[in-house]
Amino acid sequence: MNWREERTKARNTNNISKFLNHPNYLVRDGLLDNKNITDDILEKLSHDNSVQIREKLAKKYIERAIKDSNWRVRYAAINDNPEVPYELLKDLLNDKDLRVKNKAQRLLEIQKDYIYRKDFDNSITIKLVIPGGCNANCNFCYNKHTTNMQKNSSLLKEQWLNNFLISLEQIVLKIEERQPISIDITGNEPTLDSDFFIKVMHKLRSFSLKDKISRITCTTNGIGLKKVAPFMKGVVNYVNISVHDYNQERRNKTFRTYNPTDEYYKEVVQILLDNNIHTSAVAVIYNEINNFPKWRDEFIKWAEKIGFVSLRFRHNVYFNNNNNFLEYMNNTINDKNFYLIQKENTPDSNWCQLTTKNGFLVFFLKGVVDTYKVSPGIEFIVHDDGKAYVDFNKKIPFENYDFPIGYVFDKK
Ligand code: SF4
Incomplete structure (x- = not known):
């Protein structure tokens, strides 16, 4: 033998x-x-x-x-x-x-x-930043605050396509099996160049370490979804559409250069559902809202009617004095029409998940711009240059990360 x-x-x-x-x-x-x-x-x-x-x-x-x-x-x-x-x-x-x-x-x-963070039982996120621009022009856009976002050139996109899986692999292999891994596809607007997005879907579908990824989400304003949705099937599990407001006029004012209608949202949510993908609505709360409970409840009714499975309120991460957000969150937690499912307060996020009496899910998330500064290890980035980083501002390449990988640390 x-x-x-x-x-x-x-x-x-x-x-x-x-x-x-x-x-x-x-x-x-x-x-x-x-x-x-x-x-x-x-x-x-x-x-x-x-x-x-x-x-x-x-x-x-x-x-x-x-x-x-x-x-x-x-x-x-x-x-x-x-x-x-x-x-x-x-x-x-x-x-x-x-x-x-x-x-x-x-x-x-x-x-x-x-x-x-010994009790961390969530997944480690890898943000996949698709290069390119955005059709909208929201005044709170996080991309306005980051320097060096790569321009929309086809050569850079080609390089990105050739490199992003190598970077992804670099991170996934280091995390090993220590925590589940989720990928969040984001941008600028990831579906703006729909042909490019479809190529990204093809690459992800054949990613050799796909079985190590527990879920893939995509955050988009929805512009290219009609075309790309069929190619997301079997790759993307969940889509977040940033809608910001249920009222068409106010929504137009927020996006400034993009005017999606309720009918459009209904149509794309249905197409995604036909491809086995659930969709949530996202709203960044970037200023004070008169009579928040009324606005929130109208928003929930609207989101249910469109076909969204949940509504996610996020605060404007670049506006430090945004205390209203926590007030809105606590107001909802104390509202007897909602049932609190989970609540967490860590250095990188203050968030909660609630449900209405109909079972519609509502989330509040107050996060930070750079998770690396407060909770290293919770998130890594494959940026719009196709390279792996530990921070959103591309200051620290992944290979220079010197914490144990696959674990989360909170700054004292
Ligand atoms: S839709 Fe998103 S990426 Fe586009 S401008 Fe608004 S916040 Fe920025």
Whole structure:
């Protein structure tokens, strides 16, 4: 029997101890994939004379691993590990290997300034910023505040198409299986160049790591949806259409250069539904609203009539004194016509999910412009140049991110 056959046996055997002292470490390594393996056996393997096996078990037996004679085992114990106790890291500051020492130093710095969010049970988001412009001209548009948005040239778009999956892969592979991953396709206006958007759909459909993505959403003002919707089927799970107001006249004033009608929304929501995609309406609240409860309730009625499954209120992230938003949110939470499902307050967002008596979902989300500044790790960006970043302003390339990846940290 060759070693490959023996390793397959080791992976499936009920007689694990038979393989424990096998002379070939590749066969013993097979035991790590055996579903029947016990903690006792794993503990024994953590003393194995194979560095490869000890490396694989380093995080589980960290106290032993950081005393290992091989630097690779000590490094594996703390690399991408946010839970190394402070005392162990302090000891490693005297490690004879500079790589281990530097890694311990960085983890101690992180522990000083950040709290590791242990109970994070949501997905890590990757924003996919489609290059190009927008047909609307909202005065609160976040793209007006970011510099270097790439211009709408076909050469840049071609380069983006060639590069964005590599960047996506770079991030997904680093997150490993630690958290579910969701992709949010955004822009400028992602569907403005509908032919380009369709090419993006084709690429995403054949993305080799697609099974590692738990869901894909798209945030759009809806301009190109009629044409692109059939190509989103099986790729995009959920669409958010920014509508901002239920009243046509006020909506026109917000978009300034785009005047979508109720009939148009009805039509695109139906087309999306026919392609198994649910659609939410989004409204950025960017100024004070007279009689908010009345406006909100009219908005909900309108959204239900159009066919949206939920309504998402967001605050204007560039307007710091937007306290009205929290007042509107709390007003709704305290309204007996709504039932609160979830509420969360973290450094990167203050949000809640409610339902009306009819089961229509309403969300309030007060987020921040740059999640990296307050909660690194919660979001990564594949930007409009096709490259991976950790912040929306493209200041920090993904390869320079020096926190454990796949975990979320909150600034103290
Ligand atoms: S629709 Fe969106 S991207 Fe376009 S101007 Fe308005 S906020 Fe900006």
